[in-house]
Amino acid sequence: MFEVVVYFCSMANTEDQFKRVISHAKEYGYVFQSSDIYDGLSAVYDYAQNGVELKKNIRDYWWKAMVQLNDNIVGIDSAIFMHPTTWKASGHVDAFNDPLIDNKDSKKRYRADVLVEDYCLKIEAKINKEVLKATKRFGENFNKEEFLATNQRVLAYQEKINSILKRLGQSLEKEDLHDVKQLIEELDISDPLSGSKNWTDVKQFNLMFGTKLGASSDSAMDLFLRPETAQGIFVNFSNIQKTGRMKIPFGIAQTGKAFRNEIVARQFIFRMREFEQMEMQFFIKPGTQQHWYQYWKEARMKWHLSLGMQPENYRFHDHEKLAHYADAASDIEFDFPFGFKELEGIHSRTDFDLKAHEEFSGKKLQFFDHEENKSYVPYVLETSIGLDRMFLAVFSKALQVEELENNTTRTVLKLPAVLAPTKAAVFPLIKRDGLPELARGIVDELKWDFNVIYDEKDAVGKRYRRQDAVGTPFCITVDHETLENNTVTIRQRDSMSQKRVNVKDLKAIISEEVDVKHWLKKI
Ligand code: ATP
Numbered sequence: 001m002f003e004v005v006v007y008f009c010s011m012a013n014t015e016d017q018f019k020r021v022i023s024h025a026k027e028y029g030y031v032f033q034s035s036d037i038y039d040g041l042s043a044v045y046d047y048a049q050n051g052v053e054l055k056k057n058i059r060d061y062w063w064k065a066m067v068q069l070n071d072n073i074v075g076i077d078s079a080i081f082m083h084p085t086t087w088k089a090s091g092h093v094d095a096f097n098d099p100l101i102d103n104k105d106s107k108k109r110y111r112a113d114v115l116v117e118d119y120c121l122k123i124e125a126k127i128n129k130e131v132l133k134a135t136k137r138f139g140e141n142f143n144k145e146e147f148l149a150t151n152q153r154v155l156a157y158q159e160k161i162n163s164i165l166k167r168l169g170q171s172l173e174k175e176d177l178h179d180v181k182q183l184i185e186e187l188d189i190s191d192p193l194s195g196s197k198n199w200t201d202v203k204q205f206n207l208m209f210g211t212k213l214g215a216s217s218d219s220a221m222d223l224f225l226r227p228e229t230a231q232g233i234f235v236n237f238s239n240i241q242k243t244g245r246m247k248i249p250f251g252i253a254q255t256g257k258a259f260r261n262e263i264v265a266r267q268f269i270f271r272m273r274e275f276e277q278m279e280m281q282f283f284i285k286p287g288t289q290q291h292w293y294q295y296w297k298e299a300r301m302k303w304h305l306s307l308g309m310q311p312e313n314y315r316f317h318d319h320e321k322l323a324h325y326a327d328a329a330s331d332i333e334f335d336f337p338f339g340f341k342e343l344e345g346i347h348s349r350t351d352f353d354l355k356a357h358e359e360f361s362g363k364k365l366q367f368f369d370h371e372e373n374k375s376y377v378p379y380v381l382e383t384s385i386g387l388d389r390m391f392l393a394v395f396s397k398a399l400q401v402e403e404l405e406n407n408t409t410r411t412v413l414k415l416p417a418v419l420a421p422t423k424a425a426v427f428p429l430i431k432r433d434g435l436p437e438l439a440r441g442i443v444d445e446l447k448w449d450f451n452v453i454y455d456e457k458d459a460v461g462k463r464y465r466r467q468d469a470v471g472t473p474f475c476i477t478v479d480h481e482t483l484e485n486n487t488v489t490i491r492q493r494d495s496m497s498q499k500r501v502n503v504k505d506l507k508a509i510i511s512e513e514v515d516v517k518h519w520l521k522k523i
Helices: 015-027 049-068 085-089 112-141 144-150 152-173 177-186 230-234 237-243 289-306 352-361 387-398 435-446 460-470 480-485 503-514 516-520
Strands: 006-010 031-033 045-047 073-075 097-102 109-111 203-206 210-213 221-224 250-259 274-284 314-318 328-336 339-350 367-369 374-376 379-386 399-404 409-413 424-428 452-454 474-478 487-492 498-502
Touching: 015 031, 015 387, 015 399, 045 049, 049 073, 049 250, 049 274, 049 387, 049 516, 085 352, 097 112, 097 177, 109 112, 112 144, 112 152, 112 177, 112 339, 144 152, 152 177, 230 250, 230 274, 230 352, 230 379, 237 250, 274 289, 274 387, 289 314, 289 328, 289 339, 289 379, 314 339, 328 387, 339 352, 339 387, 352 379, 379 387, 387 399, 409 460, 424 435, 424 460, 435 452, 435 474, 435 480, 435 503, 460 474, 474 503, 480 487, 487 503, 498 503, 503 516
Parallel strands: 073 250, 424 452, 424 474
Antiparallel strands: 006 399, 031 045, 097 109, 097 203, 210 221, 250 274, 274 379, 314 328, 328 339, 339 379, 367 374, 399 409, 474 487, 487 498
């Protein structure tokens, strides 16, 4: 039952890893392509038996941190369908566009800004290569920060990235689509699939999905599927403030589906057409937005770090180009298998949304401040994270291949235990002598507190590997000694260490590792 110790662990940040992530997610019941038997639907995915649990655990982890632990934040679950004027007021009808460009030869459509950003990622890869070379050359004496700040080649690459992104930001801000095309041509960017450089002009494309409400064609009302959950919060601002007797500053949080007709919907669950958001709008006194912007940037980064993934996986990207509603914005970017990309947005939305809804609805959306003895339209600080992107972040970092001392490898999904779909698997060593009954008894006891499973198929070593690959933090084995003294072996997924414990202590041992409190207390 004993295993050899790990001496080396690797999983390169490459295309191969990304392919492995996608196939592992399918093979182990995490994510399937939607309508798989009909060859799938592009950029739409279904969460399978393990995926749905991981997703629920991420959602709960967010909800607990935002709503349960903050006495001035409450939740809401607003409808996906909203009055169509909502989207006029929010600016989505007029300004929720992406710049698209078609390749005339391949007939493929791309987001013009993404083509330019991907070009910059290639330059960034060159910087990483220089760092790697220098790490090898200087060994332990290597000082990465100093190298990045002084190496001439790296500085030139960085300078190039900065100037390209600056120009892109400015052109998009001014809606100068002609210059975006010119930039693509100057950088000599080709179609990533065909290599052709025969581009059309850049055009704007609205991302909202339209639908109809009502049976008869003349009375039917044109609706949109919501492209973000935030507006459901804004239109309920007064209802919640009054019924909840909320005082500024206070927040309203919501998780739920959003829909976007994305032009480039690739990269698995990173960019989907139907996805889930976890958003919180924090209503504040005008003039305090800088303070709360810094506060929520820090708070959200701490939430990410509490999950134990290395700090190098995260970075802030402060926006040059601001959306029409924002006076400051930053992304928390994560090092996905295809490089650093946006995981969460923190936006200082000013009073844009509430003012616009006041104007379009004719209803007051204000707060009476007793201290100041006056009413005002609050400012808003938003935190907005994609649940599916968070899933991909956690899942892709967790998937590792470890080389063991006896020249074998194991595939292990090192999910933070608090998020793992199944917390423990219980095995009888063999299928007789009353061991299966004892093991099932343990499952029946533990299942009131945790997701646990019973497995008796194959040798124990094989069962361990199966649970490693699916991400189960604990394996509990019942053997003949259990019959004598009620003790079992408990094996830890990451260290593979095993110890003998009393059955009555199992609940406490597992709780210690998987309890939300234990993780969130680190914040
Ligand atoms: P991107 O620049 O990647 O298109 P965005 O800036 O449009 O994202 P926001 O409108 O700020 O995204 O949405 C908030 C969050 O919702 C994002 O940080 C991301 O995690 C998630 N999100 C947005 N679009 C998608 C999508 N198509 N699929 C999955 N998650 C998404």
